[in-house]
Amino acid sequence: MLSRVAARALAAPSAARFFSASAAHQTKVAVLGAGGGIGQPLSLLLKSDPLVTSLSLYDIRGAPGVAADVSHVDTASEVKGYAADQLDQALEGVKVVVIPAGVPRKPGMTRDDLFNTNASIVRDLAAAVARVSPEAHILVISNPVNSTVPIVASTLEKAGVFNPRRLFGITTLDVVRAARFLAGVTGATPDQTTVTVVGGHSGATIVPLLSQTAYGKGVTGEAYKALVHRIQFGGDEVVKAKDGAGSATLSMAYAGAKFTNSLLRGLNGEKGVVTPTFVKSPLFADQGIDFFSSNVELGLEGVEKIHPIGPLSAEEEELMAACLPELKKNIEKGKAFVAA
Numbered sequence: 001m002l003s004r005v006a007a008r009a010l011a012a013p014s015a016a017r018f019f020s021a022s023a024a025h026q027t028k029v030a031v032l033g034a035g036g037g038i039g040q041p042l043s044l045l046l047k048s049d050p051l052v053t054s055l056s057l058y059d060i061r062g063a064p065g066v067a068a069d070v071s072h073v074d075t076a077s078e079v080k081g082y083a084a085d086q087l088d089q090a091l092e093g094v095k096v097v098v099i100p101a102g103v104p105r106k107p108g109m110t111r112d113d114l115f116n117t118n119a120s121i122v123r124d125l126a127a128a129v130a131r132v133s134p135e136a137h138i139l140v141i142s143n144p145v146n147s148t149v150p151i152v153a154s155t156l157e158k159a160g161v162f163n164p165r166r167l168f169g170i171t172t173l174d175v176v177r178a179a180r181f182l183a184g185v186t187g188a189t190p191d192q193t194t195v196t197v198v199g200g201h202s203g204a205t206i207v208p209l210l211s212q213t214a215y216g217k218g219v220t221g222e223a224y225k226a227l228v229h230r231i232q233f234g235g236d237e238v239v240k241a242k243d244g245a246g247s248a249t250l251s252m253a254y255a256g257a258k259f260t261n262s263l264l265r266g267l268n269g270e271k272g273v274v275t276p277t278f279v280k281s282p283l284f285a286d287q288g289i290d291f292f293s294s295n296v297e298l299g300l301e302g303v304e305k306i307h308p309i310g311p312l313s314a315e316e317e318e319l320m321a322a323c324l325p326e327l328k329k330n331i332e333k334g335k336a337f338v339a340a
């Protein structure tokens, strides 16, 4: 005879079974910067993710309000908001910390222009994670990602708790844009036009490997150049259209939630979860570039395997040649900030 619990589980619709299975993993996720343009929709999307069992929302302003609002959504997870002086409480027991805290660009600015403000914000948040939840996986959205990820790494290193398998720069928006824009020029659907995007997350450091995809191979000449430019400068397109009101927030929240879900699936033991992300990487370390985004398999401990970039076309070799020196400078700037 079936126990009452087993009978109820079998009778439940599949989504309900999924919820109860995932609840066993107790995955607490924190968003630092939850009151902002990205933080708010990201918190909503994470509330909708059945792999998130508890959501901890922190900001220097507005997080308790966002938490009260999002907490009414009828999914199983618990939500709690924390005020400016409650960072340590917000980080207690968290498995994953997503960081979209910091200022966004205005027209005419580069991501690097955000360094002076965002470097110290990210460093201080990383120091708190090192102190309160040193085992947590840290997902960095705050720009300039090419520098903020090395800042987090160096801060954790200083505290003696850096584990390179648990630190990720979120470059998913570049992957999302590449699939969407390639679909747009080929008439295919975005699920058919997945593109591996490697390098970093700013202008020339964003390198889409279109030659490795069936649809991308067919885009040549001026259309190829225009497509690459649009993928590399998609962020500027949004900054310009928002005209002083900030940069991408909604598409970034989508990309952030998508990457978080991929990581949680890997942490829960799902095999074959592979996506580009900016991590401590051996791929170009011999050239002094020790962070790089390439396809990464996500597993029980975070980074499971860093994939090589694979064969490049002549145009992609040129893109890589432009990417690497700039990326190196950005990484060194981040490290120097923490060392100073």
Ligand SMILES: NC(=O)C1=CN([C@@H]2O[C@H](COP(=O)(O)OP(=O)(O)OC[C@H]3O[C@@H](n4cnc5c(N)ncnc54)[C@H](O)[C@@H]3O)[C@@H](O)[C@H]2O)C=CC1
Pocket (backbone or CB within 6 Å): 032, 033, 034, 035, 036, 037, 038, 039, 058, 059, 060, 061, 100, 101, 102, 103, 104, 105, 114, 118, 121, 125, 140, 141, 142, 143, 144, 145, 170, 171, 172, 173, 174, 201, 246, 247, 248, 249, 252
């Ligand atoms: N990785 C990527 O692909 C992308 C990154 N970004 C970056 O994300 C960052 C956030 O962008 P938005 O949400 O549009 O900005 P926003 O200004 O709307 O929100 C930022 C939030 O961070 C909070 N904040 C500031 N200092 C903090 C601290 N010490 N602790 C906790 N919270 C703090 C602010 O109070 C604010 O609520 C920017 O640096 C932006 O450039 C934006 C789009 C894409």
Ligand SMILES: O=C([O-])CC(=O)C(=O)O
Pocket (backbone or CB within 6 Å): 104, 105, 111, 143, 173, 234, 235, 236, 238, 239, 247, 248
């Ligand atoms: O462009 C920006 O400043 C925000 C960003 O990183 C993006 O949209 O890719």
